[in-house]
Amino acid sequence: xxxxxxxxxxxxxxxxxxxxQNTVTFVSTDSVDRTxxxxxxxxxxxxxxxxxxxxxxxxVNFASGFIGNAYAVQSGAENTPGMLAEVNFQGWGGMTxxxxxAIVNPNDVDNVRLMYPAASPNTPISGCDPFPCNNAYYLPxxxxxxxxxxxxxxxxxxxxxxNATTKRDINNSNNGKxxxxxxxxxxx
Numbered sequence: 001x002x003x004x005x006x007x008x009x010x011x012x013x014x015x016x017x018x019x020x021q022n023t024v025t026f027v028s029t030d031s032v033d034r035t036x037x038x039x040x041x042x043x044x045x046x047x048x049x050x051x052x053x054x055x056x057x058x059x060v061n062f063a064s065g066f067i068g069n070a071y072a073v074q075s076g077a078e079n080t081p082g083m084l085a086e087v088n089f090q091g092w093g094g095m096t097x098x099x100x101x102a103i104v105n106p107n108d109v110d111n112v113r114l115m116y117p118a119a120s121p122n123t124p125i126s127g128c129d130p131f132p133c134n135n136a137y138y139l140p141x142x143x144x145x146x147x148x149x150x151x152x153x154x155x156x157x158x159x160x161x162x163n164a165t166t167k168r169d170i171n172n173s174n175n176g177k178x179x180x181x182x183x184x185x186x187x188x
Contacts (some may be wrong), residue, residue, distance in 0.1 A: 016067070021090040022062040022096075024070065025118060028051045029160030033075035033093055034111065040068035052157060059152075065090045069101070072111035072157050082108025083116055083131075085155045086145075098153055099145045100127030101137040117150035124148060129157040130159070 026036055033055045038047040045063050052072070054060045069086040073079050084101040091097045098115050104109075114127035124146035127136050132146070137144045 005068075009028050020054050021151065021158075022064065022066055023118075024062065024085070024087060025057060025059045025154050026050070026070075026072075026150060026157055027057045027154055028052050028157045029113070030054065030110075030158030031160075032110075032158055034157055035075070036070050037079065037081075038068060038070045039065065039081075044068055055160075062089055067091070069102075070112070070155070074111065081105065081121050083127075083136075085112045085114040087115075087153060089151060094154065095147050095149055096151055097145050097147050098126060099137055100135075103129070103137055103140060106132070106138060111157055112155060113157050113158065114154070114156040115146070117148040118152040118154050119150050120148070121159040127156075129156070169170075 020177050021049050028034065033054050033070040034052050036050040036052055038050070038056075040107075044065070047060070049064075050058055050060055059165055067088045069084040071084050073082075082105040084104055086099050086101050096117075099180045100115055108177040109131040112127065113129050113131075114125060116123075125135065126144065126146045127133075132138075135144065
């Protein structure tokens with residue numbers, strides 16, 4: 001029997017399933033096992049650490065509106081924050097804001113390297129391969145945050161080669177427009 005109620009329920013179910021899943025995909029590019037520590041902003045739900053084996057790819061799903069960062073610690077090393085992969089899903093205008101930040105420890109050059117949208121790996125991109133470069137945060141007032149409508153962000157780990165990074169110069173002007181840091185911190 002044809003029913004508008006059944007159609008409405010089907011449309012609602014389809015709309016819910018079509019909502020974007022917020023994902024950060026960690027890609028190990030070398031032979032080092034790492035633990036990823038995820039630190040949410042105040043008032044945002046936290047997550048357990050994630051292990052990324054050498055050469056592995058691990059996708060981590062985040063709640064709608066997640067704001068925070070992640071850093072990697074090599075197996076056997078002390079848990080000390082280093083290079084940060086910062087992200088704000090469903091930020092201002094519903095967009096995803098992200099950047100690689102060297103503010104905490106600019107000497108951590110063998111863990112978090114690059115961040116970019118999975119569906120368009122050529123732009124925008126944040127981070128360096130290798131460090132240092134002019135495409136990461138070094139000072140709190142740097143203007144280096146990137147923006148995308150994508151909700152799956154790749155974060156490369158380690159000093160190995162990744163297919164997404166070998167075919168372009170990450171220091172060129174094709175890396176997308178830069179935005180102020182307040183957008184990744186959800187301060188408009």
